[in-house]
Amino acid sequence: MCPLYGQSVVIGKVSADYGADGAHPENGLVLNINGTKGEFADGVYTFAGIGTATIDGEGNISFKPALSSGDAKDYTLSMTITDADGDQDTESFDFHVEGTQVEVSNVTLTTEDAKTEGSDSDSDSTTVTLPDGATLVARDYPVTNGENGEVVGTLTVSANGTITFVQNENYTAGKQAG
DSSP, X not given: OOOBTTOOEEEEEOOOOOGGGOBOTTTSEEEEETTEEOEEETTEEEETTTEEEEEOTTOEEEEEEOSOSOOOEXXXXXXXXXXXXXXXXXXXXXXXXXXXXXXXXXXXXXXXXSOOSSGGGGGOOEEEEOOTTOOOOSEEXXXXXXXXXXXXXXXXXXXXXXXXXXXXXXXXXXXXXX
């Protein structure tokens, strides 16, 4: 199974061990993804701009891609295990992160209240309809009028999944496309 941005999935299982010598005191386990070394803290390896990885007590390696642009991408996680006297063993796991980028023309934004301007618009509810299987990635999306391409507002998806639509103050009517 390949993860989507922001979702964790098991990508492999550690099969190497330190043997009778035990782990090297400083470099016992080093993880890299596509050449980026994981920084280890509190049981989590963090790969800048890529995501995080954890290894559970059974040796399962879980990877959670960072919320990103949503482009599909292939990765290789390389793991180097070094024992106390310097012997090394290396394992690699190839995996794919499924893209979640949604084309602007594929999103429908429907306002549930006819009062879409002025102070009355503060309480309007908005429904976002995506194509089957698509996921919005955390970021700001400009929303345009489907009839003439005028930017009518901004749809913001936060890292926690909250979606907010802020309509431009001067927009008055028309079909909206996200």
